[in-house]
Amino acid sequence: MISLFAETFFGIFVSPFRRKEFLQQLHFVANRSLIIIVFCVCFAAIVTILESSFHMKMVIQNDSMVPGFAAVLILRELAAVVMALLLASRVGAGYASEVGSMQITEQVDALKMLGIDPVNYLVVPRFLACILGAMMLTVVANMTCLLSAMMISQSYLSYTPGMFLSSMHRFVQFRDIIFAMIKGACFGAVIPIVACYFGFNCQQGAEGVGKATTNTVVVASIGIIVIDFILSYTFSHMY
Numbered sequence: 001m002i003s004l005f006a007e008t009f010f011g012i013f014v015s016p017f018r019r020k021e022f023l024q025q026l027h028f029v030a031n032r033s034l035i036i037i038v039f040c041v042c043f044a045a046i047v048t049i050l051e052s053s054f055h056m057k058m059v060i061q062n063d064s065m066v067p068g069f070a071a072v073l074i075l076r077e078l079a080a081v082v083m084a085l086l087l088a089s090r091v092g093a094g095y096a097s098e099v100g101s102m103q104i105t106e107q108v109d110a111l112k113m114l115g116i117d118p119v120n121y122l123v124v125p126r127f128l129a130c131i132l133g134a135m136m137l138t139v140v141a142n143m144t145c146l147l148s149a150m151m152i153s154q155s156y157l158s159y160t161p162g163m164f165l166s167s168m169h170r171f172v173q174f175r176d177i178i179f180a181m182i183k184g185a186c187f188g189a190v191i192p193i194v195a196c197y198f199g200f201n202c203q204q205g206a207e208g209v210g211k212a213t214t215n216t217v218v219v220a221s222i223g224i225i226v227i228d229f230i231l232s233y234t235f236s237h238m239y
Contacts, residue, residue: 099199
């Protein structure tokens, strides 16, 4: 898998750049994943606000810090991680089944016989599309989460949007948004590498494709959690 990542990274700088394939994959990653990600992160943000309020009232008898605390949690962790896990399930599984089907039907071997590098043809456009798409979806997920949190704060905690923004301003820094986008890019890079690795090593038959798909979702999800820990630990030293 490390070898595939290295080949993909250096393949970015090798011509030709398959712009049409890249745009198709970007549409698949960003546009077609948008609705499900917005829907899920919206409810995740609402649960975060409700749980934060419940526990703060229980511990310190006061929930005045809930908007700011929830905004920090959303920007630093919640939106990017939930988005990435959903992307791993949808896009990663799709890539693994697609590449796996090409592998067992010998389409990958046909590309090699035609002198076309499968990594440059299949992996590089998906790799770049996932990185850019994940960064875009991270921004959308963050904005959706904050809007949902603001609405539930107003209806459930009686905090006006102005009070929410004022509280958020005390906790949130601009670098939180930058760090969230970096996380999104790293998460996006993991998904196609894992999916294409299991796709290229897919065994014959429908069972092999199913196994490659399952392994992709599991390994990509684990990779996202581990990378999130590493980046969060690193970023904590930059404040």
